[in-house]
Structure formats: C-alpha cells, structure tokens
Amino acid sequence: MLDLRWMNGAPFIHRGGYSNHRSSPDLVELFEYVAAVAPDSYGLLHVHDDEQPGHENDVRVLARCLDWPGHEESGTALDQGPARGQTALHEISRHGHQGADREPAMSASLPFFRYHPDPLASGSIRAASETCACCKGNRGWIYTATFYTAQDVSGRLCPWCIADGSAAERFAGEFTDSYGLDGVSEEVLHEVTRRTPGFHAWQDPHWLVHCQDAAAFVGEVGYTELAEHPEALDQLRADMRTAGWHDESQLEHFLANLGEGASAMLFRCTVCGAYLAYADAS
Structure with missing residues (x-):
C-alpha cells in the first residue's frame, strides 16, 4: 500500500504492506529518496525482514528526524541525528520475539x-x-x-x-x-x-463524545478517508446544517474539499465502534 496525500498543509507518505518476500526496490531506499528530495522531512519506519540472517524475528525502528530552528534534536541516543539535508535514516531500536537481550537505543514501548x-x-x-x-x-x-x-x-x-x-x-x-x-x-x-x-x-x-464516553481520536483526515466511514460523514453533514450551513451546494463543496485548507478530525466510539468527526479550518 502506498498513499500520498496532503494533510494540514503538508504532504504525507504512508507505505505499508505484508509481502512474502523482500520488495523491490527496497523500502528503506524509498524513504531515503524522500529524505533526499525533501530535506526537511521526518518520520518513522518499522521494518520486519524475516529474510535478514540473524534477525529473522526482529522489528527495526528507523527514524528520520528534523532539526527545527532553535532546537537540536535527533533520532539517535547519541545526539548525532541527521543534520538538515542529510538523507540517512537512523536505527533507533531493534526488538523482536527472541531479541530481549538487545538494548534499544530508544524506548520503543x-x-x-x-x-x-x-x-x-x-x-x-x-x-x-x-x-x-x-x-x-x-x-x-x-x-x-x-x-x-x-x-x-x-x-x-x-x-x-x-x-x-x-x-x-x-x-x-x-x-x-x-x-x-x-x-x-x-x-x-x-x-x-x-x-x-x-x-x-x-x-x-x-474531544467528541459517543455512548456517554469520550471517543478515541483517530487522526486528521480529508474527504477520501472520511467517506470510508459514511456514518461519520453523515453526522458531520448534519452537525454543519445545525450550525447554519443551509446552502446544500456550499456544504457539499466544503465537504468534498476537506484536506485542502480544511480537514476533519476523526474519532471512533470506544463503546460501539461508530466513527464520528468534526471539521477544522484555518
């Protein structure tokens, strides 16, 4: 699965999957390429490679961190993380079913x-x-x-x-x-x-509430992700009508363009599992 979308004014790449064998090109190379073309990028990559000799049961956690102006931060325990513009990913922990003897560079739990x-x-x-x-x-x-x-x-x-x-x-x-x-x-x-x-x-x-309990925050989403949960889209549409959005064409145009200057905050009920959302805009 490869997904590229804009959220809150910035581009995000999500890559995931569960293949039987190593993918080609290598997944790490993809993220190193992103780091090269987008020097201010940052993120985490979890990799389980059961074809790597000696590490068949390990999960590697790689970090690409950003040096914000005025803050010296890194993705390593030695404060030697990637400088601005550097393309390397740094392994911050390695843990597995049989790897309890390894001390992670950072707390992964x-x-x-x-x-x-x-x-x-x-x-x-x-x-x-x-x-x-x-x-x-x-x-x-x-x-x-x-x-x-x-x-x-x-x-x-x-x-x-x-x-x-x-x-x-x-x-x-x-x-x-x-x-x-x-x-x-x-x-x-x-x-x-x-x-x-x-x-x-x-x-x-x-926060949103459902079934007399606080809902669990899922994340900021655009229209495509929100439409995957019709009950949340319908609830948001109804809430916006109640709030004064009486022009249906304007309302539908706003919803269809979520992710471009405005977004939806998606929640999931901890009791019944229903999804719900509210709109957020600058």
Whole structure:
C-alpha cells in the first residue's frame, strides 16, 4: 500500500504492506529518496525482514528526524541525528520475539492511551532526543501538541509523564480543553484532559463524545478517508446544517474539499465502534 496525500498543509507518505518476500526496490531506499528530495522531512519506519540472517524475528525502528530552528534534536541516543539535508535514516531500536537481550537505543514501548491510541500516526508524539521538562529524562520520544498551563514550562514533555498524570499535576495544566466532553464521568474527563496526548489542529482541538464516553481520536483526515466511514460523514453533514450551513451546494463543496485548507478530525466510539468527526479550518 502506498498513499500520498496532503494533510494540514503538508504532504504525507504512508507505505505499508505484508509481502512474502523482500520488495523491490527496497523500502528503506524509498524513504531515503524522500529524505533526499525533501530535506526537511521526518518520520518513522518499522521494518520486519524475516529474510535478514540473524534477525529473522526482529522489528527495526528507523527514524528520520528534523532539526527545527532553535532546537537540536535527533533520532539517535547519541545526539548525532541527521543534520538538515542529510538523507540517512537512523536505527533507533531493534526488538523482536527472541531479541530481549538487545538494548534499544530508544524506548520503543510507548504508553497506551485509550482515547488517543496512535499518537505517532497523528504526529502528537515523535522520535526525538530531548529532555522531558517534567521528569528530566531522555527516553527518545517527545510530545509535540497542545498543553494549557499558566506556568512557564521550559521544554516539552515525554509520553510517560503524560500517561501517569505527573506532567499535568506538576504544571497544573491540561492537554485538552474540557469543551465538548459533556455527559462523561469525572474519571473520563480527567483521563482525557490530563492523561491523554492532545492533537494538532487549526482551531483549539476538542474531544467528541459517543455512548456517554469520550471517543478515541483517530487522526486528521480529508474527504477520501472520511467517506470510508459514511456514518461519520453523515453526522458531520448534519452537525454543519445545525450550525447554519443551509446552502446544500456550499456544504457539499466544503465537504468534498476537506484536506485542502480544511480537514476533519476523526474519532471512533470506544463503546460501539461508530466513527464520528468534526471539521477544522484555518
């Protein structure tokens, strides 16, 4: 599977599959080519190659990281990540069913977040050699999205300090506003706002609720992805009509062009599995 699309004003490539033998050209070469033609690109690549002698059961995690202006970050534990314009991918961990004796260069076992199950795909967490502002540790992953606090936080936060609630407690902050979380329990409200990674959006992001529980954030999508979940598209269409979109042609034109200046935030109900969404625009 190879997918190229624009999301939130930037091009994204998703490549995946499960072939019986090594693909040609090599998958790593494809990502190195992307790094060469797009010097400011970054991302993660998970590779399982059961034809590599001695590593048949291993999963390699490769990182291509970006040196943002004013920040020295990398995809390696030695702070020797790719400089701007460098094309190399760096192996940040190798783990497998029989590879417990190998120490990964970075912690690969990220905490699980019930209401944001794939923060790597959404871009809220990414590989980086950066010290957490809360625990002062460097575990190879850093949070990049919203955090609301009146305190001065020097640096960014690691996923573990989000998951255990220590970051929100230490800095008296929240990762998501409680807007939209009507009808959920105090426990769920606390879990979403203080122990779940937020996400990037043009407007202030907010959570959706279904079956009296917070829904799980899937990601930012365009019309094509949204149309794969008709119930979410219908729900969004109905919500927009309620919000004042009475001209059907304008409404359908807006929906059909999601992914180009505006997008949909897709969620999935943790109880019944239904998909739902809201629109976000600059």
